[in-house]
Amino acid sequence: xxxxxxxxxxxxxxxxxxxxxxxxxxxxxxxxxxxxxxxxxxxxxxxxxxxxxxxxxxxxxxxxxxxxxxxxxxxxxxxxxxxxxxxxxxxxxxxxxxxxxxxxxxxxxxxxxxxxxxxxxxxxxxxxxxxxxxxxxxxxxxxxxxxxxxxxxxxxxxxxxxxxxxxxxxxxxxxxxxxxxxxxxxxxxxxxxxxxxxxxxxxxxxxxxxxxxxxxxxxxxxxxxxxxxxxxxxxxxxxxxxxxxxxxxxxxxxxxxxxxxxxxxxxxxxxxxxxxxxxxxx
Amino acid sequence: xxxxxxxxxxxxxxxxxxxxxxxxxxxxxxxxxxxxxxxxxxxxxxxxxxxxxxxxxxxxxxxxxxxxxxxxxxxxxxxxxxxxxxxxxxxxxxxxxxxxxxxxxxxxxxxxxxxxxxxxxxxxxxxxxxxxxxxxxxxxxxxxxxxxxxxxxxxxxxxxxxxxxxxxxxxxxxxxxxxxxxxxxxxxxxxxxxxxxxxxxxxxxxxxxxxxxxxxxxxxxxxxxxxxxxxxxxxxxxxxxxxxxxxxxxxxxxxxxxxxxxxxxxxxxxxxxxxxxxxxxx
Numbered sequence: 001x002x003x004x005x006x007x008x009x010x011x012x013x014x015x016x017x018x019x020x021x022x023x024x025x026x027x028x029x030x031x032x033x034x035x036x037x038x039x040x041x042x043x044x045x046x047x048x049x050x051x052x053x054x055x056x057x058x059x060x061x062x063x064x065x066x067x068x069x070x071x072x073x074x075x076x077x078x079x080x081x082x083x084x085x086x087x088x089x090x091x092x093x094x095x096x097x098x099x100x101x102x103x104x105x106x107x108x109x110x111x112x113x114x115x116x117x118x119x120x121x122x123x124x125x126x127x128x129x130x131x132x133x134x135x136x137x138x139x140x141x142x143x144x145x146x147x148x149x150x151x152x153x154x155x156x157x158x159x160x161x162x163x164x165x166x167x168x169x170x171x172x173x174x175x176x177x178x179x180x181x182x183x184x185x186x187x188x189x190x191x192x193x194x195x196x197x198x199x200x201x202x203x204x205x206x207x208x209x210x211x212x213x214x215x216x217x218x219x220x221x222x223x224x225x226x227x228x229x230x231x232x233x234x235x236x237x238x239x240x241x242x243x244x245x246x247x248x249x250x251x252x253x254x255x256x257x258x259x260x261x262x263x264x265x266x267x268x269x270x271x272x273x274x275x276x277x278x279x280x281x282x
Numbered sequence: 283x284x285x286x287x288x289x290x291x292x293x294x295x296x297x298x299x300x301x302x303x304x305x306x307x308x309x310x311x312x313x314x315x316x317x318x319x320x321x322x323x324x325x326x327x328x329x330x331x332x333x334x335x336x337x338x339x340x341x342x343x344x345x346x347x348x349x350x351x352x353x354x355x356x357x358x359x360x361x362x363x364x365x366x367x368x369x370x371x372x373x374x375x376x377x378x379x380x381x382x383x384x385x386x387x388x389x390x391x392x393x394x395x396x397x398x399x400x401x402x403x404x405x406x407x408x409x410x411x412x413x414x415x416x417x418x419x420x421x422x423x424x425x426x427x428x429x430x431x432x433x434x435x436x437x438x439x440x441x442x443x444x445x446x447x448x449x450x451x452x453x454x455x456x457x458x459x460x461x462x463x464x465x466x467x468x469x470x471x472x473x474x475x476x477x478x479x480x481x482x483x484x485x486x487x488x489x490x491x492x493x494x495x496x497x498x499x500x501x502x503x504x505x506x507x508x509x510x511x512x513x514x515x516x517x518x519x520x521x522x523x524x525x526x527x528x529x530x531x532x533x534x535x536x537x538x539x540x541x542x543x544x545x546x547x548x549x550x551x552x553x554x555x556x557x558x559x560x561x562x563x564x
Contacts, residue, residue, distance in 0.1 A: 003379070005299045014296040015304065017287045017392060022297060022371070025307035025432040056434075057441055087379070089304070092437075097285070097369070097396055099433060099440035099464055110299060114379055138422035139456050143434065150307040150432035151381060152338075152425065155374075158381035159339055174421050174456075182381055 006073055006111040019108055021091030024099065025150040027108075028052040033116070033245050034084040037074055040277060041244060042067070044207035049090065052146045058092045059107040066109070073111045085245060087112040089149070117245050124269075124281040127252025127259065128167035128241070130181065132230055133157040137202035139174040145205035154182040167249065168241055170233065173202050178228045184243040185209035186228075188236035189264045193222045195236075208242040215271050221264075230255065240265040247272060247282030288355055288393040301390055303373030306381065307432040309390075310334040315398070315527050316366040319356055322559060323526060324349070326489035331372065334428045340374045341389040348391070355393045367527060369394040371431070399527050406551075406563040409534025409541065410449035410523070412463065414512055415439035419484035421456040427487035436464045449531065450523055452515065455484050460510045466525040467491035468510075470518035471546045475504045477518075490524040497553050503546075512537065522547040529554060529564030 005013045020026035030049055033040040046063055053060040070088075074080060089110040095102035135157035157169050168181040179197050180186050185206040187196045194216050199205045216223045233239055238259060239251035248269045250262040272278045287295045302308035312331055315322040328345055335342040352370075356362060371392040377384035417439035439451050450463040461479050462468050467488040469478045476498050481487045498505045515521060520541060521533035530551045532544040554560045 003300065007299065013299050015299045017289065017295050017297045017371075017394065018285065019304070020437075022301070022304040022431070023433075024437050025434050026437050056438070085379075089299075097367075099436045101437060101441050112299065136422075136424060138420035138425075140418075140420035140435070141456075142418060142438070143420075148434060149304070150434060151305075152307050152430060152432060153422070154381045155302075155306050155308050155383060156338070156424070159383050174423075 002115055004077060004113045008109055016094055018094045019091055020093060020095055021089065021108060021149055027058065027089060027091030027149045028147050029087060029089045029149060030147060031244055032086040034074065034079055034086050037080040037082060039070060039086065041207045041211055044210055048147065048207065053090060055146065057101060058090060059105065061090065061107060061109060073113060077113045083116040085114040085116055119246050121281060123167060123249055127250040129165055129253035130168045130170055130251055131161060131166050132255055133160050133169040133171050135160065136172050136174060137179050139201045141201050144202050145199045147204050157182045178230055178233050179203040181241050184241040187240050188228065188233055189238035190236055193224055194264065195224045195226050195228065197228050198225045206243060208244050211277060212242055212268055215275060219271060238262045238265050247278045284397055286359060286395045290391055298376055300376045301373055302375060302377055303371065303390060303431055309340065309371060309373030309431045310429050311369060311371045311431060312429060313526055314368040316356065316361055316368050319362040319364060321352060321368065323489045323493055326492055330429065330489065335372060337428065339383060340372060341387065343372065343389060343391060351393065355395060359395045365398040367396040367398050401528050403563060405449060405531055409532040411447055411535035412450045412452055412533055413443060413448050414537055415442050415451040415453050417442065418454050418456060419461050421483045423483050426484050427481045429486050439464045460512055460515050461485040463523050466523040469522050470510065470515055471520035472518055475506055476546065477506045477508050477510065479510050480507045488525060490526050493559060494524055494550055497557060501553060520544045520547050529560045
């Protein structure tokens, strides 16, 4: 997989071992879809990044500067009319050994440019199969919602299956309620209601999830943020996943329950398309 | 602070940005006291590292090879008769983007040599002041006890105070019971009983804690691993902290409760000294 990294502006795939991102997972990241040279849902990504840095006491990058850097990377990588996947990592920077953050730490800002992930039409048209994972998410209300560097729970969950037919694994929290997929947020349809798990104890407040919620509200759909049991998901009328890269995937197999009709899911996909966020399938 | 890093044997302070240690905090570490050129409590460090790798499905380093590498680093850094602090980081290695661990990943093994931390005699003789932190530890029974790369909870806790008179902060779990310090384990003395919090939902199973527990049992002291409330700690007859670097620190001020006599703490320090693990103060 081709990837090109920029470390504080320098085109290099190296970072100091002393960086607190490696030493303590002291940082956060964003994974952004570049479509036709533009960062999709940029405002949501940018806001989450700013809020995250503020909550962790990491030097908050200037919004304009970081957008300027992003545009510079897009130019340098000749992506002006192309698609890509852009990962931005922000760490607290380098520092002495010890957990105490250095008072004068300068954040490390990394841009990584990957090829856009390509998903087959079947995933969108026939739906995806998902499984329930044994690996659970740690409960940590103090940082819930943030996209933290520490993804070990997701790594453990994603190690549980090798079957390429299974597109995603659903993860439970410490109480056994469903939080999300390993790399996506989850919605179910209950009657005419759109329901998504609350992100209060763990999980990431995904930008596509935020956008879908806003879109649903703007179109007078009933939305609810709630605790969902595995059975709520299995028995739901519809289930779909979303993330910044693939948009919306209907779920066809979920804990051995077959679903093959997704009217509200299709409506949300249409609304996404009409809002200009996705073109074609995603 | 002088530090020298070895990345898979190469003396360099750089690592690939693609390393999963940085990307996902997909790894663990050990912090080892080198005394007179020898790694203190090496068997305990080595065992925890092996168990940790096995639990995470990270390539398990050969025990003999890693000890050989360690000896090589000690020679290269001219530490044969000297003291130092050695940090070993093991990550799952490099890999493609995505949480799924690459099947053929080769672990990254980093050795970092720091100057030994120097602590004043007062900390051992008059005891240390500790505070209770607002930042709590995430609840995650599936990885509790391991020394994971992700230390963000500890970083958040350690950011709460700047007063150099406060040597350590105590952290609570999600239920409000005491787990440990940010960088140390905790013991209290209750009558003639030695009690330390259980490490079942979060926290690190520290090597010095393990050694002290074994030592206490070997000397027919009553030990108990239990849940402890903040009040249990405040009202305890004695409180002490331990870690691999400083050995044992009696706690003199704890949530505004003054303690100035530590008979059982002193006894444990003597036993540590007699067992050959510490010399002088630590």
